[in-house]
Amino acid sequence: MFHLLDLGDSIGVEGHLFRTKTNELSIWVEKIFFLSKALLPLPEKWHGLSDVEVRYRQRYLDLIANEESRQVFVTRARIIQELRRFFDARGYIEVETPMMHPIPGGAAARPFITHHNTLDIDLYLRIAPELYLKRLTVGGFDRVYEINRNFRNEGISTQHNPEFTMLEFYEAYSNYRDLMDMNEQMFRLLATNITGSTTVKYGDAELDFSKMQRLSMREAIGKYWPAGAGEAPTREKLAAPGGAQEATNRYNLWAKGAGAPYAAAKGPLQDGQWTGLLFETMAEDQLVQPTILYDFPTDISPLSKQKPEDPSLTERFEIYVAGMEVANGFSELNDPAEQERRFLRQIAQGGDEAPKQLDADYIRALCHGMPPTAGEGIGIDRLTMLLTDSPSIRDVIFFPLLRPESGESSSEAHRA
Secondary structure, X not given: OHHHOOOOOEXXXXXXXXXXXXXXXXXXXXXXXXXXXXXXXXXXXOOOOOOHHHHHHOHHHHHHHOHHHHHHHHHHHHHHHHHHHHHHOXXXXXXXXXXXXXXXXXXXXXXXEEEEOOOOEEEEEOOOOHHHHXXXXXXXXXXXEEEEEEEOOOOXXXXXOOEEEEEEEEEEOOOHHHHHHHHHHHHHHHHHHHHOOOEEEEOOEEEEOOOOEEEEHHHHHHHOOOHHHOOOOOHHHHHOOOHHHHHHHHHHHHHHHHOXXXXXXXXXXXXXXXXXXHHHHHOHHHOOOOEEEEEEEHHHOOOEOEXXXXXXXXXXXXXXXXXXXXXXXXXXXXXXHHHHXXXXXXXXXXXXXXXXXXXXXXXXXXXOOOOOEEEEEEEHHHHHHHHHOOOOHHHOOOOOOOOXXXXXXXXXXXXX
């Protein structure tokens, strides 16, 4: 029978255990059972499966042939277990909220649209669970978290997949500074428990999670201002009317000659939007070591509470590691009148990523009173990239979205 077996076939055996002369535990086979036949040859396991395209499209072969790929996904599962343990120990309750929303909201992104036949209404795959989780906070669930999928109808890159996993959590009677402190503890603990150290290798960098530098967005622009672009703008100049646009124009003049990324504005921008555009263009990828970037302009933070001493800024932060945003959090705006005004402003500005209608039920929920609350979202896929030294988000998602193979229609790819 053995001559009928091929590499990849599944068999069962009966017999007794024994150890060889080299002390290797083995089975003395007395009966053999054929379980399933491999009709296609497996990749040569000694050298592994190196074709990246095949690894993503046929993940089952990747897992069979490449032990390092298998370990990435085992580590991903451990990361999620550690995060659950962290929040459960702090009295958070894990919840589930709808995946299909009547109104897209909670983040600025283009949604996927579907249709419910019985109700004859369009629904949107959620771009974020934020507004539903905050409804639970209104209802008296003071500490909640959810680990689940978000969907954004956007481009694909080494850092973006249209379907991705987020941890999102909310804590009543706290603010963004409380969450910044908690994040430093959480990331340090997570790195230690997953990798055995607070220092993690990612590409050519050694990431130190034992501490996080903190910079305001305006400080980051000044700190990473290109030397050849003239005097760096101060926080005061960026805060002045027209100051961020003027700084962007100066940066662009330098970028044109230096071949650096260009800060391209799509239509007229407000002061805070110029600040955000300038930061994303010239400073974001400089944040290699774990960094908490805080005090975002109100113009780009429609769900965040304003700073009492400076209404042009909000109590918002993001965490950057290796030039990637991995978390976004803020003190939640709980003033229903101000929230409605900002929603209407977003709608009036228009654009593919802006909401098209007001979420009146969320405003109604706020009218019943949401306590002071801070919330945050963390990208599980990007976090896994960092803790497994994976250069692409496709390396940490079992089945990433790919173009149909050449000569194959989308429907054929689905059936395959």
